Amino acid sequence: MPIPKNTPAEQRLRDYFDHVGTVLGRRDRRESFAVYAMGVLGDGERKSIEPIACRACPDKSKADAAHQRLLHFGLDSPWSDREVRRVAARHAVDAMTSREPLDSWIIDDTGFPKQGTHSVGVQRQYTGTTGKVSNCQIGVSLSVTTRSEHAPIDFELYLPQLWATDPARRLEARIPDAVQFKTKPELALDMIRRAIADDIPRGVVLADSAYGSSREFRKEIRALDLHYAVGVNPETVVAVFDKLGRRRDEFLAVGALARRIWKAHGFRRCTWRKGTKEDLSARFALRRVVPAYDGGHGIEKREPLWLLIEWRDGEDEPANHFLCSLPGRMTKKKLLRLVMQRWRTERVYEDLKGELGLDHYEGRRFPGWHHHVSVVLCCYAFVVAERARRFPPSARGPMEDYPQPLAA
Numbered sequence: 001m002p003i004p005k006n007t008p009a010e011q012r013l014r015d016y017f018d019h020v021g022t023v024l025g026r027r028d029r030r031e032s033f034a035v036y037a038m039g040v041l042g043d044g045e046r047k048s049i050e051p052i053a054c055r056a057c058p059d060k061s062k063a064d065a066a067h068q069r070l071l072h073f074g075l076d077s078p079w080s081d082r083e084v085r086r087v088a089a090r091h092a093v094d095a096m097t098s099r100e101p102l103d104s105w106i107i108d109d110t111g112f113p114k115q116g117t118h119s120v121g122v123q124r125q126y127t128g129t130t131g132k133v134s135n136c137q138i139g140v141s142l143s144v145t146t147r148s149e150h151a152p153i154d155f156e157l158y159l160p161q162l163w164a165t166d167p168a169r170r171l172e173a174r175i176p177d178a179v180q181f182k183t184k185p186e187l188a189l190d191m192i193r194r195a196i197a198d199d200i201p202r203g204v205v206l207a208d209s210a211y212g213s214s215r216e217f218r219k220e221i222r223a224l225d226l227h228y229a230v231g232v233n234p235e236t237v238v239a240v241f242d243k244l245g246r247r248r249d250e251f252l253a254v255g256a257l258a259r260r261i262w263k264a265h266g267f268r269r270c271t272w273r274k275g276t277k278e279d280l281s282a283r284f285a286l287r288r289v290v291p292a293y294d295g296g297h298g299i300e301k302r303e304p305l306w307l308l309i310e311w312r313d314g315e316d317e318p319a320n321h322f323l324c325s326l327p328g329r330m331t332k333k334k335l336l337r338l339v340m341q342r343w344r345t346e347r348v349y350e351d352l353k354g355e356l357g358l359d360h361y362e363g364r365r366f367p368g369w370h371h372h373v374s375v376v377l378c379c380y381a382f383v384v385a386e387r388a389r390r391f392p393p394s395a396r397g398p399m400e401d402y403p404q405p406l407a408a
Contacts, residue, residue: 032073047357089153095385120173
């Protein structure tokens with residue numbers, strides 16, 4: 001996304017870099033950040049440190065020195081990822097919420113395919129990026145959304161047990177002593193707590209079943225005074241309320257409940273996105289339930305939840321089961337609109353990787369991975385803010401619920 005010269009946008013970018021510079025401190029860091037960020041925003045195909053440095057320094061006699069400066073900034077310089085990301089998040093959120101309210105916080109993860117075994121956190125593990133078990137790193141992200149915009153504000157590298165407990169690997173990758181093994185839901189909760197501490201406007205937490213199936217994750221979300229609408233696995237056990245609001249004594253898995261509703265013709269078709277070629281729709285059922293884990297012990301003290309079940313055409317099993325903690329009456333259309341926002345993250349990952357080089361980091365160290373991601377998040381925050389400024393929601397047409405590509 002090249003920035004036109006001598007324009008208000010260029011001045012806004014300078015002002016934004018100056019703001020980031022206040023937390024970077026030293027002049028050499030501010031200068032290196034500007035070079036790095038302009039390289040990420042520019043047209044260059046590769047967005048890793050060496051090609052960025054080469055493009056920024058056409059004088060070949062000085063290229064090596066420029067590369068070393070940028071390498072030091074990106075790998076070894078002890079600037080705070082937390083502080084830099086806080087500035088970026090505030091920049092994006094302020095622009096987004098000047099147009100419309102923020103409505104959801106989305107937890108998701110994405111894969112960074114790798115060759116070899118030396119990149120920090122790499123191992124053979126499943127990632128939705130390739131749709132199979134691959135040799136890769138996994139990054140867990142927190143994004144915030146309005147009805148028409150979506151901004152990732154934080155990322156954490158998932159560190160498998162293999163890396164977290166191996167002193168030699170930790171030393172080689174410069175993993176800080178304070179960083180220990182955490183599950184992906186635990187990493188997600190860390191980011192959520194940081195967002196709360198940074199006064200990010202609150203939204204409903206959305207996540208897939210890899211997170212939502214953890215009752216500890218759901219419990220902590222509520223303890224933080226947030227609501228959630230998350231996927232759960234088919235084995236999740238619930239008790240159902242009847243139409244008069246009475247809880248039935250029977251406990252059953254949500255997958256079994258879905259099949260029972262299906263046999264009773266209780267699913268109804270709903271369209272959840274207007275497409276350019278065809279509408280996206282499926283059959284859905286909505287029930288009021290309460291979790292019945294631990295054999296239902298203490299069930300009378302648990303809050304009622306909404307269960308939304310999706311059954312797609314031509315499939316023998318439900319595609320998704322969602323639990324939502326929002327109180328009061330809830331229609332299928334309202335809840336459907338909420339939970340389907342999570343899939344917008346896939347488009348954002350595509351932009352982050354395809355346009356801004358999120359997955360172009362070629363180093364092997366833990367600090368370097370997070371520094372690279374921080375610079376990319378800063379750049380995307382500026383893109384989101386400029387897009388929100390140029391294209392108000394009322395001018396976005398039929399695709400208003402989905403972010404536009406960076407080239408738009």
